[in-house]
Amino acid sequence: MATSPTVFAPQTQKALEDPLAHLPCSSIVEFKKGQMVYNQDQPSSNIYLIIEGKIKVCRMADDGHQVVVDIYQPDEFFGESALLNLPHRCEQATALENTKIMAWTTAEIEDIIVKRPRLAVALLQILVQRTIDFTHRIESFSVDNIARRLARSLIRFSERLGTTEDDGSVRMTPFTHELLSQYVGTSREIVTHYMNQFRRQGYLKYSRKGIVLYRDAFKDWLRQNA
Amino acid sequence: MATSPTVFAPQTQKALEDPLAHLPCSSIVEFKKGQMVYNQDQPSSNIYLIIEGKIKVCRMADDGHQVVVDIYQPDEFFGESALLNLPHRCEQATALENTKIMAWTTAEIEDIIVKRPRLAVALLQILVQRTIDFTHRIESFSVDNIARRLARSLIRFSERLGTTEDDGSVRMTPFTHELLSQYVGTSREIVTHYMNQFRRQGYLKYSRKGIVLYRDAFKDWLRQNA
Numbered sequence: 001m002a003t004s005p006t007v008f009a010p011q012t013q014k015a016l017e018d019p020l021a022h023l024p025c026s027s028i029v030e031f032k033k034g035q036m037v038y039n040q041d042q043p044s045s046n047i048y049l050i051i052e053g054k055i056k057v058c059r060m061a062d063d064g065h066q067v068v069v070d071i072y073q074p075d076e077f078f079g080e081s082a083l084l085n086l087p088h089r090c091e092q093a094t095a096l097e098n099t100k101i102m103a104w105t106t107a108e109i110e111d112i113i114v115k116r117p118r119l120a121v122a123l124l125q126i127l128v129q130r131t132i133d134f135t136h137r138i139e140s141f142s143v144d145n146i147a148r149r150l151a152r153s154l155i156r157f158s159e160r161l162g163t164t165e166d167d168g169s170v171r172m173t174p175f176t177h178e179l180l181s182q183y184v185g186t187s188r189e190i191v192t193h194y195m196n197q198f199r200r201q202g203y204l205k206y207s208r209k210g211i212v213l214y215r216d217a218f219k220d221w222l223r224q225n226a
Numbered sequence: 227m228a229t230s231p232t233v234f235a236p237q238t239q240k241a242l243e244d245p246l247a248h249l250p251c252s253s254i255v256e257f258k259k260g261q262m263v264y265n266q267d268q269p270s271s272n273i274y275l276i277i278e279g280k281i282k283v284c285r286m287a288d289d290g291h292q293v294v295v296d297i298y299q300p301d302e303f304f305g306e307s308a309l310l311n312l313p314h315r316c317e318q319a320t321a322l323e324n325t326k327i328m329a330w331t332t333a334e335i336e337d338i339i340v341k342r343p344r345l346a347v348a349l350l351q352i353l354v355q356r357t358i359d360f361t362h363r364i365e366s367f368s369v370d371n372i373a374r375r376l377a378r379s380l381i382r383f384s385e386r387l388g389t390t391e392d393d394g395s396v397r398m399t400p401f402t403h404e405l406l407s408q409y410v411g412t413s414r415e416i417v418t419h420y421m422n423q424f425r426r427q428g429y430l431k432y433s434r435k436g437i438v439l440y441r442d443a444f445k446d447w448l449r450q451n452a
Contacts, residue, residue, distance in 0.1 A: 016310070059361050059362075059364075059365050061365050061368070061369045062369075062452060063369060063452055065365075065368065065369050067361070067364060067365045067368045067369070069361050069364075080350075080354050080357070081354055081357070081358055083347075083350055083351055083354045084242070084351055084354050084355060084358070110347055113343050113346055113347060114343045114344070117339050117340045117343040117346060118340070120339055120343060120346030120347070120349075120350065121309075121336055121339060121346070123346075123350055124306075124309055124346065124349055124350060124353065125309055125310055127350065127353035127354065127357060128306050128307055128309045128310050128353065129310060130357050131306070131307070131353060131356050131357055131360060132307055132310070134357060134360035134361065134364065135285050135293070135295050135360065136285075137364055138285075138293060138295075138360065138363055138364065138367070138411070139285050139287050139291075139293045141364070141367035141368075141411055142287070142291065142293045142367075142408075142411030142412075143287045143288075143289060143291050143293070143411070182368075185364070185367055185368030185369070186368075226288060226289055
């Protein structure tokens with residue numbers, strides 16, 4: 001989600017429902033960095049809420065390629081495809097760092113929805129936001145070259161997952177070039193090429209500690225190169 | 227949706243909820259072929275159900291390009307982004323043929339959900355299916371060349387919108403090459419190039435009357451060219 005569901009948007013926009021206000025606590029399970037929550041061989045019938053840490057959700061393409069669906073953070077849900085109870089699923093969720101999550105079975109979620117329908121409205125809003133995010137990404141695949149796709153992806157991650165520093169730059173976790181390539185839909189080498197170029201041009205810095213993005217300048221670059 | 231919500235899937239899969247079982251009738255509005263239901267300048271606060279005809283939902287990219295989000299048909303919903311009540315929306319819905327639709331405001335939908343929470347489960351399942359469809363498409367953008375993207379799109383449209391003939395081929399409406407290019411994310415010229423190639427290779431026929439797809443052979447081609 002681009003917007004946290006608990007945030008009140010400006011002006012005319014009605015406040016979104018907060019799903020956390022309607023969900024009973026569940027027990028907390030911990031996953032170590034790199035540990036798998038579910039995959040195609042061990043599909044899940046749960047919907048998960050992140051309490052601490054980050055989760056990477058991927059699709060496995062026919063040719064074995066991983067495609068990163070998204071990175072989720074505290075107060076965000078994942079695993080919603082369990083609601084369809086499909087026999088065959090190509091999705092995989094992995095902890096990107098040490099992560100704590102709560103889980104509810106889809107049957108539990110459906111029971112809670114019947115008692116507290118506002119939870120359903122909250123979940124619907126989250127899913128609508130996700131479909132909008134995915135269509136943004138499809139738009140970028142349709143009209144942007146790889147440099148612009150990478151730039152948009154970095155800006156989006158910085159808006160979702162970054163923290164703003166005093167000088168206006170935004171600091172993010174050190175996403176690997178491989179992960180970025182699996183999100184942008186290109187090779188690791190090409191991501192490294194453009195990350196170097198963006199660094200030389202002063203739009204970002206990166207090291208093993210993290211990525212620092214000069215977001216406003218980077219957004220200007222996107223506009224000027226349209 | 228790849229699966230109609232009223233269909234019972236085989237074996238272990240639980241039947242999906244049918245949203246139509248939970249929605250009161252609304253008045254029917256007609257749109258002529260080419261007529262707009264909503265766009266970025268006249269955003270909608272309704273959720274729509276198609277009774278007859280077809281609706282094309284597009285996003286307008288910054289550079290004026292149209293990106294086709296999807297084509298919707300009878301018993302399918304569109305306009306769900308109204309649930310977020312965003313101040314700025316880039317979505318546009320147009321009737322692809324003469325079309326009849328029912329509409330409910332999001333406030334009405336939320337009221338009905340509170341009284342009939344199974345409607346919410348049904349809508350959640352539809353939205354989850356849409357997010358899965360979008361991630362399939364993102365996967366195709368990530369790993370496929372344009373010929374394969376076009377082939378997958380034609381196969382998907384034939385599965386969603388086509389009717390099977392006696393000889394096993396599938397007949398679809400005559401989608402223009404421009405519409406296909408706005409879905410696949412390329413130029414009209416490139417779509418025409420590959421449509422000609424696929425026709426010469428015997429995977430499809432097309433005319434102003436429609437597209438006929440030899441789907442099984444086309445799926446074999448996709449597998450062999452992986």
